[in-house]
Amino acid sequence: MWPRLLRHSAAQFGRGPTHEMPHFPNSELFTLTYGALVTQLCKDYENDEEVNKQLDKMGYNIGVRLIEDFLARSTIGRCQDFRETADVIAKVAFKMYLGITPSVTNWSPAGDEFSLILENNPLADFVELPDNHNTLIYSNLLCGVLRGALEMVQMAVDVKFAQDTLRGDNVTEIRMKFIKRIEENLPAGEE
Amino acid sequence: MEARFTKGKSAILERPLSRPKTEVSVSAFALLFSEVVQYCQGRVYSVTELQARLAELGKRVGASLLDVLVLREKNGKRETKVLNILLFIKVSVWRALFGKEADKLEQANDDDKTYYIIEKEPLVNTFISVPKETSSLNCAAFIGGIVEAILTHSGFPAKVTVHWHKGTTLMIKFDDAVIARDKTLEGR
Numbered sequence: 001m002w003p004r005l006l007r008h009s010a011a012q013f014g015r016g017p018t019h020e021m022p023h024f025p026n027s028e029l030f031t032l033t034y035g036a037l038v039t040q041l042c043k044d045y046e047n048d049e050e051v052n053k054q055l056d057k058m059g060y061n062i063g064v065r066l067i068e069d070f071l072a073r074s075t076i077g078r079c080q081d082f083r084e085t086a087d088v089i090a091k092v093a094f095k096m097y098l099g100i101t102p103s104v105t106n107w108s109p110a111g112d113e114f115s116l117i118l119e120n121n122p123l124a125d126f127v128e129l130p131d132n133h134n135t136l137i138y139s140n141l142l143c144g145v146l147r148g149a150l151e152m153v154q155m156a157v158d159v160k161f162a163q164d165t166l167r168g169d170n171v172t173e174i175r176m177k178f179i180k181r182i183e184e185n186l187p188a189g190e191e
Numbered sequence: 192m193e194a195r196f197t198k199g200k201s202a203i204l205e206r207p208l209s210r211p212k213t214e215v216s217v218s219a220f221a222l223l224f225s226e227v228v229q230y231c232q233g234r235v236y237s238v239t240e241l242q243a244r245l246a247e248l249g250k251r252v253g254a255s256l257l258d259v260l261v262l263r264e265k266n267g268k269r270e271t272k273v274l275n276i277l278l279f280i281k282v283s284v285w286r287a288l289f290g291k292e293a294d295k296l297e298q299a300n301d302d303d304k305t306y307y308i309i310e311k312e313p314l315v316n317t318f319i320s321v322p323k324e325t326s327s328l329n330c331a332a333f334i335g336g337i338v339e340a341i342l343t344h345s346g347f348p349a350k351v352t353v354h355w356h357k358g359t360t361l362m363i364k365f366d367d368a369v370i371a372r373d374k375t376l377e378g379r
Binding site: 027028029030032033034035036037039040044058061062065066069096097098099100120122126128141 | 203206213214215216218219220222223224225226227229230234247248249251252255256259287288289
């Protein structure tokens with residue numbers, strides 16, 4: 001494990017185009033850390049709605065940085081359309097970072113909305129929501145991450161949890177909707 | 192603990208506790224942890240408070256982690272000797288968290304209550320750059336919290352602090368009662 005970590009640090013600075021991503025031996029530290037964070041947020045904020053907002057905001061901050069890490073590591077070029085974007089998100093990004101491959105389904109007729117179905121969710125492993133937190137969107141961080149990352153590649157999207165196994169649904173479903181392309185605003189005079 | 196509030200909504204208690212099959216990337220953890228640090232930073236006024244907050248979070252992680260690891264690695268057997276619990280941390284806990292053993296475990300020369308776990312480059316600090324004003328900040332306070340919770344919940348009450356020394360050093364100071372108890376055990 002140790003030599004791989006050193007190589008990873010070098011890649012970070014050398015921006016080598018490689019899919020190689022050092023992984024933890026297991027995801028428990030990640031899951032437990034996220035759990036500790038959500039618990040802390042529930043303590044710090046009065047209600048679930050506030051916690052949801054905070055998770056989204058933190059996710060957004062992470063997404064904005066994650067996209068750079070992603071682009072540095074993968075050899076994926078610019079996506080031609082939203083469908084390609086969906087595939088890259090599900091098959092490359094999710095796999096790279098969380099070790100899972102959600103399926104892409106439920107495309108809207110206009111092709112601007114789709115669902116990611118997650119069979120398992122490392123963020124919420126072994127998590128059960130107590131009765132007094134019924135409106136908590138436990139994994140809302142993910143929505144922020146996706147929104148933030150895509151905004152950095154000029155896509156404004158709306159990301160929501162449509163279903164969540166933690167709240168009694170059969171599957172966990174994230175619904176992503178393309179809103180518009182963000183124009184790159186360059187300061188006047190710069191190319 | 193929360194089970195009585197959930198009235199057994201899911202079959203979570205029946206799930207096996209084997210190692211999870213999914214592997215999360217180091218980057219994912221690093222990004223999450225860095226956001227956690229920034230969140231804590233926004234709510235405190237000093238480095239000490241920040242380290243204390245990180246330690247709090249670490250304690251929560253440690254408490255859950257202890258149960259899982261003891262069940263998995265030691266078949267539910269409880270350690271009763273100081274040295275053994277420290278070795279458990281250096282080897283099993285570190286391996287479960289970081290995929291390798293801790294670099295060094297040492298005892299203080301002049302104090303039988305104090306031990307040191309030394310890690311040259313803790314994983315949690317990999318992506319964290321500390322600005323000069325807060326140079327005393329060591330985010331491994333999070334790991335310190337994990338270790339403290341594991342020790343305390345195993346019946347070895349101790350205080351763990353984190354220092355910049357040979358990399359990162361966790362200083363573990365056991366309560367007097369723990370050392371006294373250990374001595375009587377050895378005397379037998």
